[in-house]
Amino acid sequence: MNKGVVFWIGCFVFLFYGAVAVCAPILAPYDPYAITGPPLKHPDSEHPLGTNATGQDILSQLIYGTRVTLLVGFCAAAISCCIGTLLGIETGYYGRIFDEVVMRIIDIVMTIPLFPLLLVLTLFFTPGIFTTAVLMGVLGSTRGIRVIRSQVISIRHATFIEGARAIGEKDHQIMYRHILPNILPLVTVKFVSSMQHYLLLGVGLSFLGLGDPMVIDWGQMIEQAYSSGGFALGLWWWLLPPGLAVVGISLALALLGYSSEEIINPRLLVNRL
Amino acid sequence: MIKFDTITKTYSSGYFSRAEKKAVINATLTIQKGETLGLVGESGCGKSTLGRIAIRLIEPSGGKVLFDGIDLTAQSKYALRKVRPRMQIVFQDPDTVLDPRMTVGNSIAEPIRIWQHPGRHETMDAVMELLLTVGLQPDLISRYPFELSGGQKQRVALARALALDPEFIVADEPTSALDLSVQAQVLSLLRDIQKKRNLTLLFISHDLQVIQSMADRVAVMKEGMILEIQKTSDLFTSPEHPYTRQLIAAAYESEVWFGKPRDTFQSW
């Protein structure tokens, strides 16, 4: 399948979700928190997706939920990538003891499974979207650090880096003027795939009730649908939409990540004969 | 001007193992100001390592390097940085010497920007001038390395090395990866620039013909040790060390030595 097509599909879907998140107040027919109808109403012209157990409009909740879900994923990915890049460059460039110490710490953190660790940690902090995002970002950055570090190590010995040192560039100048631009493609791709990962993680956490109970997002919606007997009562209009929404954005991000690798990297090689 | 005093460089693998590789063993060498010293030897003999030690890009395990009286090996990192603009290096592989994500103009401007902090226009002018010095058209300023040929990239690397007006340049096999006619262009360029600016040059190569035509004096290296040092003409007419003789004989044998009498080496 043509990589370009894949990229544009992913891009389009992602931007669509983004637009929905931004324009939520305009698109949603009602305030998602307001009780606008009788509970558990079937879909009709007033409430295209019906209402939930409290009487809130499901469609509006779905639209507004886009915001939180995307935001959590984006923030966590951003934090993870920033930490990963920073530490990756510093450990990859300097090496030796600093590198050893940081790597061992990361090894230890990595052996602890992320999800249970998050579960435990969220209990200590007041739940909130940003807490969740920060925790996920910090803990999840371990994977990114490794990958970025190895690319940095392979570039570190390149002749043009030696040349930069010979000119008398300071270490941090070399790291951020030379190494960073060269690993930017890798970082970008990681960012996109991280976003997918953290988004799903965020949904999972809020499904378990560990997200912010004050805000509505898809995980919470699915949980509510489930615990209100959605399966038993066959309330597919409540269960399916948030689930499908998650699948949709997850796929879009996966496609984006998959296709952007090719587009970004070989660009420099494509013209060599 | 440059003085190597019993330089040794030993590489050890791993933290606890005893496996050692002696890249350079007790190298002692002097290079006079304005002179071109050729350093010749097979690959792996340590000449590239010695070249990098000359400007302390690699730390020697032992010995001293004196640059115009300054003991480089004793300098702190900060003080060393200050000396760096006076000594530069040109590397072998043109494909990796330039940052693939920087334009030619930016690569050349970089040393100027770091040390001199001039305005935008002055930098541009300086870069253009440097490009002309190395025989390149100024319109290459906005090109990326992948758009250039090997010879052009090597010239850009040379322009960058000249940007800070150094007194000493280490040329580590600068033309080994280039075609014959391009090699001729780059070598004659290097020779001209050296004459004009009265540069001291440490020219490293495995190609004896190139060394013979570029260097005033030649040092022969093998397995980390300097075997002999002589004036170029003397080395080729009466080499002392048997290894040198072997190299010269091989060079004469394999090269198209047209027009030149071969009996100079037949005599020994």
Next chain:
Amino acid sequence: MGVLEISGLSVRFMIQSGIIYAVDSVDFSMKPGESCALVGESGCGKSVLGMSVMRLLPSNAVVTGLVRFQNSDLTGLDEHDMQQIRGKEIAMIPQNSAMALNPVMKIGRQVTESLILHRGVSRKAAATTAIHLISRMGISDPDHAMGRYPHEFSGGMQERILIALSLACNPTLIIADEPTAGLDILIRNQTIELLKEQSRGKTLLLITHDLGCAHNLCSRIAVMYAGEIVESGPTSDVLSLPKHPYTLGLLASLPSAGFHPIPGMSPSPAGFPAGCRFCARCQSATDLCHTQHPPLRIMGGSRQVRCLLYD
């Protein structure tokens, strides 16, 4: 009857931004037992020419013209028949020995593979032949060498292994693509000696930019520039009394001759100017050279030159 006859061979590459004219209407032939060198600089088309004989060009290559090997037209053969010829009748020693060997396969297996494939011999017989070949290449302790991986050998050794590989099936024609590139002078001479010895009696097409290598190995030489043959003839004649200005320029740029550079750069293979392709850099160019494209003229003493000066 010649071993190799190439007439009107043109190779073009279709790329995103246009067409690359790598080889342009080349006529070339080799007699049995002859050794001929194809010299030129990067981009002149010599490697592409070698690859087109083997039909190993990438899929975006368009080949027109005729390539005859011992009376069979190679351009018309299908892939299956071509595979019978490759390795068995025509062997290639590829460029860049480090990448030409499979890094995860022991060299013994790489040599025997060819034997088993083409000669259909048993594994044991192939192993014996392989050990014999490897020791003929001057590699010490061939039994142990069979079980080693390519990266355990030095560059010179890898080159010898490649030569052993190519000679395994006793081919009629050997195409050696830059066998001495990147080798130190002592190893280079040894490799040249080895190649000389092993190609005795066989037809050798040497592709190189190393004039000394061509001089030592081949009786005939053809100089290529911008996809065309600009001069050809007996090696010692061409190198001592070159006719074409490019050949003259190449010899003058040798360090031993004072490395006088040829001004300018090779033309881009994406589109050649009208007239002689070398005239922009030629010291003796006339006005006519810029408009008229010189044909390859036959001069006395089996020499050919493509230059208006000799018209």
